[in-house]
Amino acid sequence: MAASRAGPVGWQEVLRDPVQWLAFGFGTGLLPVAPGTWGSLLAAFLYWWLPPLPVPVQLAGLALAFVAGCVICGASARRLGVHDHGGIVFDEFVGQWLVLVVTPHTLAWYALAFVLFRLMDIWKPWPIREADHRLQGGTGIMLDDVLAAGYAALVVGGVQFLPLA
Template identity: 40%
Template structure:
């Protein structure tokens, strides 16, 4: 898929070309999510919409960019980290403590990829494969923070 669809997919998949930062692009993709959350402070409904639409767009754009680049889960694709971070903070108070703790925990799980995260990464390919492991890392992070919040 070439042309404007390819360019639009590249803009989405690389989160406005953040994925081309030569070092730690995944961390910068997650950091973009943190900055987005901190600046806009979306309410719960907006968070759900961002997460759902972002996940779907992430699957589609990652698929196109993966095919264009000819690599599996290219480092330039960081929409997965952006959306994974969104999942890590959803339904939590958007205070500095939660925002930063979610970022650190999410990066920990995204980099370490303990089971079931690694299993999902291996189980799926294409755009869903790119997105599912980071979404899972975000959900695990969120569950931990929800438990901490209740304690």
């Protein structure tokens, strides 16, 4: 187990430790500027290339990813000695993927879903901010992004029904 500390995390540490490799979004969490945004972008890119699956299958996969994320992000945070280190971006992957479940498979829609998810995750409207401050461990790390994804998914889903002619 890596020593607990709140300082910066390096590439070697992340490459050596499978938990950190996943928690840090395959290294995107190590980028010096906006690691959450980079993690979300990689998540959207990976999702774009997934074969189309029925929505129930996607949701089941996301439920498993959420549970795994609670364990992975919680373990990473404990090892680092920081509740929600900025480099832990596995939660962004799950949140971004959740929004993309309701997003049409075009670049314009993916761009909208990406921007809305990032805005909600950064802004943290109620009750996201409450969850972010009150819940600890991996569940707290994961849940605020799932809630942000819920808001973004509602907007993406709603916009699809607007008469934009």
